Amino acid sequence: MSRVVSGIGMTSQRTRSRMIDRLRERGIRDQRVLAAIAAVPRHVFVEEALASRAYEDTALPLGFSQTISQPYIVARMIEVLHAGRDLGRTLEIGAGCGYQAAVLAQLTDEVYAVERIEPLLAKAKLNMRTIQQFKVRLKHADGQLGLPEAAPFDTIIVAAAAMCVPHALLQQLALGGKMLLPLGMGEQYLLLVERRAEGYVETRLDGVRFVPLLSGLE
Ligand code: SAH
Numbered sequence: 001m002s003r004v005v006s007g008i009g010m011t012s013q014r015t016r017s018r019m020i021d022r023l024r025e026r027g028i029r030d031q032r033v034l035a036a037i038a039a040v041p042r043h044v045f046v047e048e049a050l051a052s053r054a055y056e057d058t059a060l061p062l063g064f065s066q067t068i069s070q071p072y073i074v075a076r077m078i079e080v081l082h083a084g085r086d087l088g089r090t091l092e093i094g095a096g097c098g099y100q101a102a103v104l105a106q107l108t109d110e111v112y113a114v115e116r117i118e119p120l121l122a123k124a125k126l127n128m129r130t131i132q133q134f135k136v137r138l139k140h141a142d143g144q145l146g147l148p149e150a151a152p153f154d155t156i157i158v159a160a161a162a163m164c165v166p167h168a169l170l171q172q173l174a175l176g177g178k179m180l181l182p183l184g185m186g187e188q189y190l191l192l193v194e195r196r197a198e199g200y201v202e203t204r205l206d207g208v209r210f211v212p213l214l215s216g217l218e
Pocket of ligand 1: 066067068069091093094095096097098099100101114115116120141142143144159202211212213214215216
């Protein structure tokens, strides 16, 4: 627990509220999403050497060639998924060190998050204990296969870019559910997929930059 307060203190409070101001300036409007981001101490989730940069609106290295997502992207994706409804049962693919899962847990009681790199998952588990967040169910699994034992999901959020929408995720999306995922290799964009009675409806959104969605476990 000592890391939450040590060496950060009041500076953290100020830089944290500056980060929220920046998200607002960049167009994030959903107060519940802003409050959820404000409630999660991001410095716990970054390497100790980078803790002083934890509240900059930027992606930071996590180790294993992975990155902790940029707060704006986390806020933007959750805002899209949260629009006009509750998140409900939520699946995150690509938990990394658990930052986005912790933000999701501020907004819904049922969060499942899967990660394919075991040591990162272990970090995520440790981080959840540090911030006393016990709601998130973390699993070592290949997210391309979804999480059939907990399906269907009202919300699916993917934190790594695929070439096409994984079939298992479409199947595990509940009727009325929403999925948001980055697609593409060089040029990437966010794709919103809504499952309605008449079928799946896709909407192409912002250009983005994510690490690739990979197969298998490490
Ligand atoms: N959600 C994280 C972002 C982590 S970066 C955050 O809040 O900061 C994306 C993560 O997706 C990486 O940790 C990577 O290992 C993971 N990933 C890539 N392909 C995956 C797959 N098929 N299944 C599960 N995780 C995957």
